[in-house]
Amino acid sequence: MALNTQSFIQSLIREGYTHLCVVPCSFAKYVINAAINSPHITYMPCASEAIACSSAAGLKIAGKKPIVIVQSSGMTNMGSCITSLLKPYHVYFPILTSWRTYKEGDSEVQHAHLATCLPELINAYGYEHSLLDKQDEVKAIEQINQADVSPSIIIMSSGSFSEVQLEEKHKNDLSEYLPRSQFLTLLNKGYSHEHTVMVGTTGNTAREMYQFMPNTNNLYMAGNMGGALSLGLGIALAGKPVVVCGGDAEFVMHMGGMTTAGRYAENMQLIYILFDNEANKSTGGQNTYQSHVNYSGIAESSGFQCIENTIKTTAEFELCMKEVKDKTGLYFMHIKCSYDAETPRPPVEVVTALPL
Numbered sequence: 141m142a143l144n145t146q147s148f149i150q151s152l153i154r155e156g157y158t159h160l161c162v163v164p165c166s167f168a169k170y171v172i173n174a175a176i177n178s179p180h181i182t183y184m185p186c187a188s189e190a191i192a193c194s195s196a197a198g199l200k201i202a203g204k205k206p207i208v209i210v211q212s213s214g215m216t217n218m219g220s221c222i223t224s225l226l227k228p229y230h231v232y233f234p235i236l237t238s239w240r241t242y243k244e245g246d247s248e249v250q251h252a253h254l255a256t257c258l259p260e261l262i263n264a265y266g267y268e269h270s271l272l273d274k275q276d277e278v279k280a281i282e283q284i285n286q287a288d289v290s291p292s293i294i295i296m297s298s299g300s301f302s303e304v305q306l307e308e309k310h311k312n313d314l315s316e317y318l319p320r321s322q323f324l325t326l327l328n329k330g331y332s333h334e335h336t337v338m339v340g341t342t343g344n345t346a347r348e349m350y351q352f353m354p355n356t357n358n359l360y361m362a363g364n365m366g367g368a369l370s371l372g373l374g375i376a377l378a379g380k381p382v383v384v385c386g387g388d389a390e391f392v393m394h395m396g397g398m399t400t401a402g403r404y405a406e407n408m409q410l411i412y413i414l415f416d417n418e419a420n421k422s423t424g425g426q427n428t429y430q431s432h433v434n435y436s437g438i439a440e441s442s443g444f445q446c447i448e449n450t451i452k453t454t455a456e457f458e459l460c461m462k463e464v465k466d467k468t469g470l471y472f473m474h475i476k477c478s479y480d481a482e483t484p485r486p487p488v489e490v491v492t493a494l495p496l
Contacts, residue, residue: 141275145301149174151281152181157234158204159184161192164420165211167238170301172209172426177307185429187392188366189214193221197231205288207234212254212295213363215261222265227291234287236272239295247485249492250342250363258295267291274300312418312427314478320345320415321480323457324352327383330461331356336381337495341368341390344479345415349385350486357495360486366393369412373401376408381466388416389428391435402443405470412444412472417479439472447473 149171159182160175162168175183186192189210196206210218215237225231242248242255254261262269272294273279283294331338332355339359340346346360361368372384391414401410414435420426436446447460451473464471485491 145170159206161196162209165238170304173304189217247488317478320477328353339372347483370397376410381409398442444472451475
């Protein structure tokens with residue numbers, strides 16, 4: 141049994157909650173959809189869990205009633221904010237986190253630790269925890285209200301909310317763009333059986349690399365969202381050529397990786413390819429709402445040599461790759477693309493095999 145999502149959102153609105161500060165998780169996609177559909181509560185997508193937490197603190201201090209929703213693997217990103225801001229300043233608001241499970245042999249190895257240790261992590265932050273009641277809306281709202289005035293984090297299990305689809309006006313239209321798989325196929329051709337390390341960011345990018353780049357030297361980053369560039373930076377500084385396949389949501393999560401990489405631009409071979417599909421595809425396809433971001437401008441000001449124009453065709457991509465392949469330096473290219481239907485996850489033995 142699941143909570144009626146539409147009714148749940150309406151109850152939150154009646155209780156005066158004003159904002160959902162969110163880093164998307166598939167467990168919460170229907171709540172996110174309902175909030176986006178509603179004109180009476182503000183959906184605020186955040187680049188990282190720490191940003192969601194800090195933004196919610198500001199909203200609460202200024203008299204609003206925010207709720208933070210994150211994935212369990214992102215609870216670690218909130219640690220400093222919780223322990224050095226919320227706790228000492230006694231700022232409380234509801235925090236809902238998913239609790240991702242893990243079975244031995246599953247390829248989603250990033251969930252293995254917190255699958256058993258999430259309550260201990262929450263307790264280490266000095267917070268209490270409770271499981272969201274997904275059978276009784278009144279009790280669920282009581283839990284939300286209690287977390288609004290005390291240090292308490294609410295854990296969501298899978299299937300907590302009934303299905304809600306986004307209204308058509310809120311859906312992405314990527315019909316003018318090619319699927320990412322067509323660009324990955326060209327990478328597979330251009331780097332086939334080479335020693336260049338191809339780092340794939342977490343989510344569908346890595347899954348699609350497994351399917352469409354079978355002949356390249358791939359490192360599939362199952363978790364650690366936002367860290368693909370920095371991982372690639374370390375490998376490149378060790379003397380190995382690297383291509384990082386990133387995404388638009390991944391780009392903004394830890395942008396300090398851009399400025400750090402820029403300090404070493406002359407000492408390595410690294411190409412950062414940003415596949416921009418305007419969505420958090422692996423957590424429900426939510427719009428990233430980042431059309432205001434000048435990705436190439438940020439990269440260039442951080443010290444990257446940027447391909448001048450946004451890439452939209454495979455012909456453009458082939459020309460750009462010929463221009464930068466095997467060159468020493470730090471390069472960036474921005475590709476607008478759509479995405480394929482769900483692709484299979486790599487098996488655990490492939491995910492954990494390091495290609496170095």
